[in-house]
Amino acid sequence: MDNFSFYNPTRIEFGKGKEQLAGQILAEHGIKKVLLTYGSERIKRDGLFATISKSLDKHGIAFVECGGIVSNPLLSKVREAITVAREHKVEAVLAVGGGSVLDSSKAIAAGTLYQGDVWDLFLRKAPVEAALPVFAVLTLAATGSEMNAGAVVTNEVTKEKFAIQSPHTFPKVSIVNPALMQTVSRDYLVYSAADIIAHSIEGYFTATVQPKIQSRLVESVINTVIETTDALLADPLDYNARAEFAWAATLALNGVTYAGTAGFGYPNHMIEHSLSALFNVPHGAGLSVVMPAWMKWYHGRNPSQFERFAKQVFGLATAEQGIAALEQWFDKIGTPTRLSQLGITAADLPAILDNLQGNAQWFGLAEIYTQDVLAEILKAAL
Amino acid sequence: MDNFSFYNPTRIEFGKGKEQLAGQILAEHGIKKVLLTYGSERIKRDGLFATISKSLDKHGIAFVECGGIVSNPLLSKVREAITVAREHKVEAVLAVGGGSVLDSSKAIAAGTLYQGDVWDLFLRKAPVEAALPVFAVLTLAATGSEMNAGAVVTNEVTKEKFAIQSPHTFPKVSIVNPALMQTVSRDYLVYSAADIIAHSIEGYFTATVQPKIQSRLVESVINTVIETTDALLADPLDYNARAEFAWAATLALNGVTYAGTAGFGYPNHMIEHSLSALFNVPHGAGLSVVMPAWMKWYHGRNPSQFERFAKQVFGLATAEQGIAALEQWFDKIGTPTRLSQLGITAADLPAILDNLQGNAQWFGLAEIYTQDVLAEILKAAL
Known part of the structure; x- marks a missing residue:
């Protein structure tokens, strides 16, 4: 058995109805304004968006939306979201989706606090030294991104699919309600x-x-x-x-x-x-x-x-x-x-x-x- | 599968020689003075105490000793250590030992910051609302105390063996070097x-x-x-x-x-x-x-x-x-x-x-x- 360090501070809230805790959890962490990231508009049709926005409203948490994240998530979208996050001075990212949304959100969280271009972090030109806190509501179980620090993003110009990983990009709290996955x-x-x-x-x-x-x-x-x-x-x-x-x-x-x-x-x-x-x-x-x-x-x-x-x-x-x-x-x-x-x-x-x-x-x-x-x-x- | 919350922020440093990191780890956490708890004097004979005190010295961390913790650890010892911890205004507890030393140290850490008598916490008369940070160097693998929030202590007067458990009593970092256990x-x-x-x-x-x-x-x-x-x-x-x-x-x-x-x-x-x-x-x-x-x-x-x-x-x-x-x-x-x-x-x-x-x-x-x-x-x- 090799020497190792194990550290995983992500809190998992697992089970039916846990998405209703989103607002409360952000409030516990002192968040007043959040970037809400997601993929397709499906979460608006199936009621999840309404549940979460209601929960945020209840705890007085403002949010800015950033939808349209695709599978094999793209660097261009990450860059766009970083601009939004900076403009609106959000204090955290709330990812609602599967691994692509979570990975993008970690990249957005790190990129927002990095002075240069976020792709530098993927090219290991600079280390991830800080990130906005990331919270997640998982809608697809596969990548494990809900409880690790990794994020994989594709640079669609250079056709490179690379990753970042840092203690700063562990989600603070991930909500995993398997019932939300029944429509996968x-x-x-x-x-x-x-x-x-x-x-x-x-x-x-x-x-x-x-x-x-x-x-x-x-x-x-x-x-x-x-x-x-x-x-x-x-x-x-x-x-x-x-x-x-x-x-x-x-x-x-x-x-x-x-x-x-x-x-x-x-x-x-x-x-x-x-x-x-x-x-x-x-x-x-x-x-x-x-x-x-x-x-x-x-x-x-x-x-x-x-x-x-x-x-x-x-x-x-x-x-x-x-x-x-x-x-x-x-x-x-x-x-x-x-x-x-x-x-x-x-x-x-x-x-x-x-x-x-x-x-x-x-x-x-x-x-x-x-x-x-x-x-x-x-x-x-x- | 029932709904659950999972949260375990303890960092594990596992493997050969990791006890040499004790001073560095405490320094990373900003600790300048620590209560060093242990059981028998064996750690003085086998060199572990010397290794740890050298590591603490190297990082300018002062320590106060509190040895003599026994298996099925006793409330009287916990009370005695709380008095020492308060007198010397230590900022953390460093447990060097097995489950009994770790459990006692968590009780000491919680009891030092509690106004009343520490046994109240075990009788659930009051919740654990704060604790000094606990660090550990494990010498016996059995209880799992190195990566959980529980602590079992025996009140030798009332013959009660009860426990506390709180998010505040997770060890911050536990060092687990299996080679230290070869003499068990x-x-x-x-x-x-x-x-x-x-x-x-x-x-x-x-x-x-x-x-x-x-x-x-x-x-x-x-x-x-x-x-x-x-x-x-x-x-x-x-x-x-x-x-x-x-x-x-x-x-x-x-x-x-x-x-x-x-x-x-x-x-x-x-x-x-x-x-x-x-x-x-x-x-x-x-x-x-x-x-x-x-x-x-x-x-x-x-x-x-x-x-x-x-x-x-x-x-x-x-x-x-x-x-x-x-x-x-x-x-x-x-x-x-x-x-x-x-x-x-x-x-x-x-x-x-x-x-x-x-x-x-x-x-x-x-x-x-x-x-x-x-x-x-x-x-x-x-």
């Missing part, structure tokens, strides 16, 4: 399942130090995701399955399962970031394509852990059987496992490989993931 | 194993709402404890086993495994607290006696979960087999399973039952745990 589309449910599994396996398979207790925790998360996804596909209104799925998403990337793990990378995310930066594919859909191909290429480097995965997750004997079972499960639930399903063909590979050069540098994986290796993995995913 | 005695290792298992099973078996993901996490903890205890009995210097054991202890009671769980009680702790209040038995030793007897009495109330336990922990089929396997494992590792091993006989039962009346009230379990029920459980443990 079938597609986004299965993409989310793939995303959570991807968060779980990056460390699990690639760490040079992987404590057994952490493998057990990761398997608890993965088994829960598989079981609850199946349950939700059968009955989207199964509250308990929705809740366990959401808590699994949080646990997959809040640091608990990664404590004491060392020497790991995020190769699946590295590859997927190029797919979504270039083709704007849903992150989870890209991951379910990348993972089986990557696993087939990688498993010989860590055979015992792949055997463990096969046994603990699928009750199977060999690494190959475990990988095949995961791919079959992705096929069964309807998340893509082939680039062709994303509309990507062999003709696109050169562009992806080109984009991956920068990504591999950014992720610190350029040594292992040469252009030849990446081409091999991508070809296996066609 | 064989007895205290196995008592600690029993304590961690007890923390794990109270919710697991008694909750009226027990999410399956949480059962999986609890089983991850228990399986790790069993495996690493066996490894440490074979080789006390097995650092990795020591580290996984320590992290399991933290996870068992830092709130992660209890999130979304509802309607549970702490019946095993309730019964054990009377044993240690009256006979000063080691807490973990008391628990390993109580648990099998309690399980035999209780399992019919939650048969499916006991079957799950048998299967997931011991690979066995029935509730009875699982309980027997746990008892046999306790026997094998050498932690007691009978009251007689603690020197307690049938003649002592009336006094225990009498003490348990107040305990059952305090734990909110008086309705189920009548004198008859408690007598039945205790007789089964003779």
Whole structure:
């Protein structure tokens, strides 16, 4: 077990009706004016916006709206919101949405207090030294952004999908009401399942130090995701399955399962970031394509852990059987496992490989993931 | 899954050599003068005290010592330390020890800022509204006190063993170096194993709402404890086993495994607290006696979960087999399973039952745990 620091000060308010606490929670933190960020106008149709604005009104908290944040959130939008945040002198950001809204909000929160251009922080030209406090009402469980300090944003001009991470960008409080997720589309449910599994396996398979207790925790998360996804596909209104799925998403990337793990990378995310930066594919859909191909290429480097995965997750004997079972499960639930399903063909590979050069540098994986290796993995995913 | 709030702001600094950071960490928090609490003089003989005092000196932090805290820590000592803390106007408490030192330190931290007598807080006559910041260097992994807000103290006059819990009593930072635990005695290792298992099973078996993901996490903890205890009995210097054991202890009671769980009680702790209040038995030793007897009495109330336990922990089929396997494992590792091993006989039962009346009230379990029920459980443990 490697030395580690664990620190996660985010308070989670989890359960039915918790979104009604938004105003009270902001008031507890002394906030009088907030930037309310969101994605589509759906929250206005389904009543969530009304619930939250009523709660803010009740506690005398003024808010400025910034909607229109898209999946694979864009730098241009972050910059626009920073301008709004500064103009209106907001004291906090309240993100209402899924991972894209949360990630954008963290970037807005950090960018508002940074003198230069916010993209500098993503390029690591400057560290994140301060951020407005971020609060969240989660409407999609997948990225774990509700309880971590990370934020991934796409620069649509340079086609770079990079991240920031800082103790300043932990949400202060995240409200997670699984009932709000009952209207998530079938597609986004299965993409989310793939995303959570991807968060779980990056460390699990690639760490040079992987404590057994952490493998057990990761398997608890993965088994829960598989079981609850199946349950939700059968009955989207199964509250308990929705809740366990959401808590699994949080646990997959809040640091608990990664404590004491060392020497790991995020190769699946590295590859997927190029797919979504270039083709704007849903992150989870890209991951379910990348993972089986990557696993087939990688498993010989860590055979015992792949055997463990096969046994603990699928009750199977060999690494190959475990990988095949995961791919079959992705096929069964309807998340893509082939680039062709994303509309990507062999003709696109050169562009992806080109984009991956920068990504591999950014992720610190350029040594292992040469252009030849990446081409091999991508070809296996066609 | 029940609604829940999760908040745990304690930073964990885990691993080899981390105790050298003590001074730096206190300095980061602006502390200039600290009460250094500890148990026996062992930390002076083994060099830990020297390491920490050197680290404090280096950062210009003055300290006042308060040693002599015993297992099942005493209210009289807490009161004495509060007097010292006030006299010397310390700004924080630095606990160097195991659960007893940490729990005492939280009580000292809260009591120093409370106008009345500290025991009022344990009797719930007043809430904990403030506390000095608490820092810790853990030398024994068992109670989970390093990453939770609870503190259990014994009033040796009234023979009451009660607890406080408040957002103010989370340690700010806890240093957990498993290498410091390599000198823990064989007895205290196995008592600690029993304590961690007890923390794990109270919710697991008694909750009226027990999410399956949480059962999986609890089983991850228990399986790790069993495996690493066996490894440490074979080789006390097995650092990795020591580290996984320590992290399991933290996870068992830092709130992660209890999130979304509802309607549970702490019946095993309730019964054990009377044993240690009256006979000063080691807490973990008391628990390993109580648990099998309690399980035999209780399992019919939650048969499916006991079957799950048998299967997931011991690979066995029935509730009875699982309980027997746990008892046999306790026997094998050498932690007691009978009251007689603690020197307690049938003649002592009336006094225990009498003490348990107040305990059952305090734990909110008086309705189920009548004198008859408690007598039945205790007789089964003779």
